[in-house]
Amino acid sequence: MRVFQNSGVYPAYLQRLNMLAGGARSFSDRLALFLDDRYGACHILKPAMDRSPEFFFTNGDDEILQRYWAIENGLPASSDMEKILLSQIEHHRTEIFYNLDPMRYGNEFVRKLPGSVRKSIMWRAAPSSNADFGAYDLIVCNFPLILEGYRKLGWRAEYFTPAHDPAMDSYAENRNRPIDVLFVGGYSRHHRRRAEILEAVSAIRRDFEVHYHLDRSRLTRLAESPIGWLLPLGKHRRPTNIRAVSRAPLFGRELYEAISKSKIVLNGAVDMAGTDRGNMRCWESLGCGALMVSDAGVYPEGMVDNVSVVTYEDAESAQLKIVKLLREPERLQALAKEGTRTVRTSYSKHAQWLNFQQLAGNA
Structure with a gap:
């Protein structure tokens, strides 16, 4: 199972990340420093922490990280963030796309996913105004009342929790x-x-x-x-x-x-x-x-x-x-x-x- 997990970083955290990754000059270096800092680790799946070769993790809103990948893989540095993320998914030959940032990458993005993607799953545990997530195959979070609200809209939703970080x-x-x-x-x-x-x-x-x-x-x-x-x-x-x-x-x-x-x-x-x-x-x-x-x-x-x-x-x-x-x-x-x-x-x-x-x- 080739899983791609996309996350995001809180704007207030970026200052710390940029300080930690001041010496990083590649996608892998910056990502490694991020993962070692354990930000949001309770939501990051085990293969990402284990650096499994079949698993791909990124923060699709981290412009520095994503542009490193773009340059390293022959894309113009000026490529927009959506194009970079789609290119990563295609390059990885993703089968399961798991998105922790659906407000940024919603229905329109899901409809553009490469043919290799068999299932699209998103996490959302907060009010979403009138956002439409119907293009996703599954929505997960650990708040039953929010899940019930999704089901009433005709979307498939299941209970899923954060986890203990061994660190x-x-x-x-x-x-x-x-x-x-x-x-x-x-x-x-x-x-x-x-x-x-x-x-x-x-x-x-x-x-x-x-x-x-x-x-x-x-x-x-x-x-x-x-x-x-x-x-x-x-x-x-x-x-x-x-x-x-x-x-x-x-x-x-x-x-x-x-x-x-x-x-x-x-x-x-x-x-x-x-x-x-x-x-x-x-x-x-x-x-x-x-x-x-x-x-x-x-x-x-x-x-x-x-x-x-x-x-x-x-x-x-x-x-x-x-x-x-x-x-x-x-x-x-x-x-x-x-x-x-x-x-x-x-x-x-x-x-x-x-x-x-x-x-x-x-x-």
């Missing part, structure tokens, strides 16, 4: 965890519930070590700039307590390292899948040995409240539960240990790959 194991072993509470994620005026939780938990900063690594929206950055303080943008600024514990965004192995130094990772959904829960931070937090404290809801199998994770109902309960846990270190450690065991045993890369092959065969 996390060495991070999970760390016992020196000076950070009491860690949060890593986006911050904007659209994240109202998240902002309430972050503000409540940041209020414990005088008694505990709280670190927030926030990727602020452009409007929030403007509101907090010297010019922004002169403008009527108060509702877009972070509250004082949140600003006091905030640091720069983290990605890749820097994220793993931060989690490995943390006792608790605070998590929260962004109201995109109803009561369904299971964003990638679940796998990252538990995989790197921290206890995840997250909002109540329906979690993937094995992620059970007061067994392998702890859930809260609102901002007040989030603060109270976190303080209580930090004052009961033995219980906190036992919960964290069970969480790590759960993702290692129930969500291995091997199991994910077997599941994908089964889905691809049945698509």
